[in-house]
Amino acid sequence: MATPTLEDINPIFEKITERFQDPVPIGTRCESHTYYRTEDLTEEDLNACAQYVARRVRSVLSPQHPELFLKLPGGYSFFAERLSAVYSELIPGRAEIPVEQYLESKLSNGFGSMYKGKAAILVTDVITTARSSLEAHTKATLRGIPVLCWATLIDRTFGPGPVPVVSAFTGDSVRLLTESSGY
Numbered sequence: 001m002a003t004p005t006l007e008d009i010n011p012i013f014e015k016i017t018e019r020f021q022d023p024v025p026i027g028t029r030c031e032s033h034t035y036y037r038t039e040d041l042t043e044e045d046l047n048a049c050a051q052y053v054a055r056r057v058r059s060v061l062s063p064q065h066p067e068l069f070l071k072l073p074g075g076y077s078f079f080a081e082r083l084s085a086v087y088s089e090l091i092p093g094r095a096e097i098p099v100e101q102y103l104e105s106k107l108s109n110g111f112g113s114m115y116k117g118k119a120a121i122l123v124t125d126v127i128t129t130a131r132s133s134l135e136a137h138t139k140a141t142l143r144g145i146p147v148l149c150w151a152t153l154i155d156r157t158f159g160p161g162p163v164p165v166v167s168a169f170t171g172d173s174v175r176l177l178t179e180s181s182g183y
Contacts, residue, residue: 034172049168050082070102072124080123116144
């Protein structure tokens with residue numbers, strides 16, 4: 001497969017995009033007029049996105065390379081595993097980079113010390129407000145795991161975080177809900 005370009009990626013996300021006149025809840029903390037059905041992405045779509053993001057990660061992080069992919073809870077696409085496999089192929093002579101499920105209980109029970117000093121990438125399917133990504137980033141960093149960037153299929157954040165966000169697609173914005181809004 002030829003290296004996917006932005007012109008190849010945009011139609012992938014257009015076909016899973018739903019637009020609404022009234023905003024719909026996105027998770028528990030935000031809403032939007034746009035919803036992306038990531039569960040409708042095909043294997044081919046996901047593989048193209050992994051290739052696209054892997055090349056962007058390599059470009060953004062060069063000359064550094066990740067030694068670990070931390071998969072945040074909530075994804076259904078196995079994007080982290082795909083990204084690890086594709087990224088590992090981009091670096092000749094390098095073994096496949098491990099993917100670990102990010103769980104607070106694992107960090108507290110020796111996982112954090114096992115990967116202390118290993119450069120990591122946080123991976124998830126969609127980042128909206130970045131709250132959970134920022135929390136995971138902070139906890140990993142406090143345990144000595146430096147986070148180089150966040151990688152995602154769709155970035156719906158409000159702007160810069162502590163590291164670059166590398167995504168296949170920049171989604172429409174979301175609106176944060178207040179506790180009094182009923183969600």
